[in-house]
Amino acid sequence: MSTDSYLTDGDTLRSWLLTTDHKRIALLYLFTITGFFFIGGSAAALVRYNLITPEGMIHSAETYNRLFTMHGVVMVWFFLVPAVPVSLGNFLVPLMLGARDLAFPRLNLFSWYLFLLGGFIVLFSLLMGGVDTGWTFYTPLSTAYSQGYVVWCVVGIFISGFSSIATGVNFIVSIHRLRAPGMTWFRMPVFLWSLYATSVILVLATPVLAMTLLLLAFEAIFHIGVFDPALGGDPLLFQHLFWFYSHPAVYVMILPGFGIVSEIIPAFSRKELFGYKFVVWCSIAIAVISFLVWGHHMFVAGTSIYSALVFSILSYMVAVPSAIKVFNWLGTMHKGYIRFDAPMLYALGFVGLFTMGGLTGLFVAALGADVHLTQTYFVVAHFHYVMVGGMVSAFFAGLHYWWPKITGRMYPEMWGRAGALTIFIGFHLTFFPQFILGYLGMPRRYHSYSPEFQTLNVLSSAGTLVLAAGYLLPLAYLTWSLFHGEKARDNPWAATGLEWLTHSPPPTENFAETPRVTGKPYDYPPPEQAAIT
Amino acid sequence: MIETVGNHEFQYSDARHQSHTAISGMWLFLASETLFFGALFLAWIYARHWRLEGFDLGARHTDMTLGTVNSVILITSSVIYAAGVLYAEAGNMRRLVQCCYAAMAFGVVFLLLKFGLEWHTDFSHHLFPGADFPIKGAARGGAQLFFVFYFMSTALHGLHMLIGLGLVLWIVVRAKRGEFTREYTTPVTVVGLYWAFVDMVWIVLYPLIYLIGRGA
Amino acid sequence: MNLWLPAASTNAPEVDHLIWALLAISVAVLCLVFGLMLLYMFKYRSGSKIERGALAKKSWRLESAWTGATLLAFFGLFLWGADLYVRLFQPPPEALRIYVIGKQWMWKVEHIGGEREINALHVPIDMPVELVMTSEDVIHDFSIPAFRVKHDVLPGRYETLWFEAKTPGTYHLFCTQFCGIDHAHMTGEVVAMAQPDFERWLQQNDPGETMAAAGAKLYMHYGCSGCHGGNGASSATAADSTRAPRLPGLSGSPVSLTGGSTIKADDEYLRNAILNPVERRVVGYQPIMPSFAGLMSEEDLLNVIAYIKSLSPGPAT
DSSP: OOSOOTTTSOOSHHHHHTOOOHHHHHHHHHHHHHHHHHHHHHHHHHHHHHTTSTTOSSSOHHHHHHHHHHHHHHHIIIIITTHHIIIIIHHHHHHHHTOSSOSOHHHHHHHHHHHHHHHHHHHHIIIIIOOOSOTTOOTTHHHHSOOSOHHHHHHHHHHHHHHHHHHHHHHHHHHHHOOOTTOOGGGSOHHHHHHHHHHHHHHHHHHHHHHHHHHHHHHHHHOOSSSOGGGTOOHHHHHHHHHHHHHHHHHHHHHHHHHHHHHHHHHHHTSOOTTHHHHHHHHHHHHHHGGGOGGGGOTTTTOOHHHHHHHHHHHHHHHHHHHHHHHHHHHHHTTOOBOOOHHHHHHHHHHHHHHHHHHHHHHHHSHHHHHHHTTBHHHHHHHHIIIIIIIIHHHHHHHHHHHHHHHSBOOOHHHHHHHHHHHHHHHHHHHHHHHHHHHTTOBSSOSSOOGGGHHHHHHHHHHHHHHHHHHHHHHHHHHHHHHHSOBOOSOTTOOOSGGGGSOSSOOTTSOSSOOOOOSOSSOOOOHHHHTTO | OOOEETTEETTSSSHHHHHHHHHHHHHHHHHHHHHHHHHHHHHHHHHHHHSHHHHHHHHTTSOHHHHHHHHHHHHHHHHHHHHHHHHHHTTOHHHHHHHHHHHHHHHHHHHIIIIIIIIHHHHHTTOSSSTTOSOOSTTHHHHHHHHHHHHHHHHHHHHHHHHHHHHHHHHHHHHHTTOOOSSOOHHHHHHHHHHHHHHHHHHHHHIIIIIGGGOO | OOOOOOOOBSSHHHHHHHHHHHHHHHHHHHHHHHHHHHHHHHHTBTTOOOOOOSOOOOOHHHHHHHHHHHHHHHHHHHHHHHHHHHHHTOOOTTOEEEEEEEETTEEEEEETTSOEEESEEEEESSSEEEEEEEESSSOEEEEEGGGTEEEEEOBTSOEEEEEEBOSOEEEEEEEOSOOSTTGGGOOEEEEEEOHHHHHHHHHHTOOSSOHHHHHHHHHHHTTTHHHHOGGGOOOSSTTGGGTSOOOTTTTTSEEEBTTSOEEEOOHHHHHHHHHOTTTTOBTTOOSOOOOOTTTSOHHHHHHHHHHHHHTSSSSOO
8 A cells, every 4th residue: 555544644743642633533542541441440450359358458448449439430431431432433433424534523632632631630539539439429428428539530520521522413413414425324334323322322411410510519619508418408319410321321331332243243244234224223212211211220219119110111121122133133143154253253242241231131120129139249240241241342343343444454363362252251250250249148339248258259350360361462462463463455354334445544534535325234245145255 | 734625624515514514513512501501400490399498588689680681681692693693694794793792792791790790799798608698597508509509500601601702702803804705604603503502591590590489 | 159148038039039030031031142143153154055045034023023022021020020119118007117327337226115236136027127217427228138128328318128027047237338438347237036036135125215205305305395395285275286286196197288288297207397397387387496407316306206106196116
């Protein structure tokens, strides 16, 4: 490739830090979220280290409390919520649309700076003073009884929220207005649909978090009396406002993962996505219903029976579209020509882990069972299965799938498969024992625990070693591939999608000429021809 | 850095395309702002429900005359700016600039009345939550919380107004530089949307602050 | 490795049945999903030569079928879980009331006879027990895994949970809402005893004064009798009874509030009336009752309320 790619188009620091090229911004973000992932992951490793013995390997309970708070805050707001949209999303949305960039490139760059600023303030608060309230900041603990830097922390999250909103606005407008000629809505790849749904949630839910955190900060500083009963306020009001954002936020985390898997499974089954329209409508349905289930975090919090009944039935409703997607992915594999490259292994791992996580969601949606299981390790295992087993697997799947496009290099395939397998196994070892621990009654956020829980805790902590290896492997071989990986062709997977029509890595302007779309997405050849391909 | 082709950026097919895109972007941003203020108003109404007497007692200490005058001023400012948008679309940039100046003037008057006069009076009556709060007795807590919401929301609204004034000034600067034509008035419209939104927030705030507590 | 949790209350086996059913359904679905996935991975792997034949065309029937089946199964699970939960919210009227106050980082328990415990709760078996709980500071959660019950304990209000223990034994009590540094140490024991043993325990721990009796003294101490009269009867003369509502017969009765609503005078109402008398005032009375917020501790409040309740007919709670 003699033409310049976006990677070589300017090699000064300034050309990177002041870029408005969505592809470079995606890399800036990728670098940043990787850093946050390892910070949050280190906190997790220390948490699991502590739990090896019943008295707690880490002597100070306060330190432990700050560690799990750091883990939650960093992972939720600085990895899980942004990761796919700001890295893979920023890179691929214009390419998949056949456009030259997003609708608002300068806003895109500004969003990265906001993200950095928010992130630094949060890290400052966590490392300098410490925050020990849990990532959920329940009042009045966080406003009147906490010793740490709660206000700084929420200010940092508040600022990073604007980054989310900016990204959401950018994607929605781009998808509406920058589609290539011939790309009707129902010719868009599912990854775009899933980012569209994600962006709607980002734009509408994040501002509620912003106001909630603002009120929290005012309560903590000025004791205004809106959340603290001692001042006449209502602690449940905080919980309602907080979860109104934080539940849709988990769908922000998983919807892009659904999109990634919906791209990879057809590509590696050489078959069109089964039930494309259903999958699309399911994404929209999930985005809408996700706003209606927040009360399921409060079944034992002191809300009314009626509230609990309504939120329980709605929580079952929101699970249905996800189930439909799993069936559709299986339907895609049926009668396909399946290959087991690393992206596919990660994607299949996702299907398994997400299904398990999703099924355990049914346990906690059942009111009578939730009373026993809530606030225990069962819930911890449930959300880690969907968020880590699910979303992180999907993220890696996408990273490997689009790595050649982004970097122009192939990752080493054997190592890729080894990584996928290691993560899958390490994940189960770490988190499956926690379902049992939860049923047996072990509460979450406990620095020390009753001795009969030790064996399962040790198993879980041992699993962390394998899981950590599973995360470090890709870090190593992907970095290696940047310098020594085999140079990639334009379309190494022979996949459909406009992004594969351009070079690997793409030139700054993406396409020499605006592509025209004439057919449906996932236009893989029929079986007889696929066998020959 | 952003390459322009003619009078639109590279990723758009034409100027009209870019124009509609910018306007969509502003609408979406305003949607997020609606939920931002919406959460505040929800918390306000919820808190009032549980402390009715206190809230309404506090509300009766607000200056309804000043509030009403300010509402008229703000709405007038919006109308004037809207007229400016129409002038711009008709190609009359001189009138656009005049309307912007007038809208800004009204906006500044609003801010002076609100923060210079009304807040000042509130402070001198010690209506700021704290030890000197004048309302005593069992309703004190509710009245104080009313004033917390009052100061918080007017401060937030004021901040948005300051940003809006800055945006209108920016339009004046660009208009004077001759950047707008009959065909290209997108930024004027976009700022108009924002300014109208700031107005809408006040239209919800006005009854919450001045009217609800005076119902009986 | 301990893998067994006692099912020591009447609802515990029911909760376990639901969880087992959920587990069975999950395993079935997983077998289906993993099974198909592994099957397809093998049968339809790229190099396999088997006949794939024509592809399935319109997928409406299949989609509707699995969507419908899923919805039906989920609705069934919802009903089952809801049924359990609703009954968990309905303590039998004859339940034995025990009072719990949570504070960082301990549990204080008070029985109606005045017996007190710290980080422990003695209960009789085969008798429904209702815990009335509040917190002195942050949100805690009272959790008894062996009974499959838990509920958040909030400052500023009363929350309840009820159970009927059926197997004597000692069980874990955990705080399960993160509440600060020593959250992990806010644990204790629930001791379920056969009724004769429980009676014996009560006698051994008798402080000599029931909650209601302690409340009567506090009622005088805080000056309640000044307006509500000795024994809450207000004055015999009609004129004076307009100053403050009569307390005998109040507990459990409907009360009309200014603003038009009618509310039952339960524990929560009595507590609010003492701490915040202006906001939800009884119709026909001036707002002259002082607030006791900040003056009365949670324990004193519970005792005074116990006294007020003793002035009304009803179960000796």
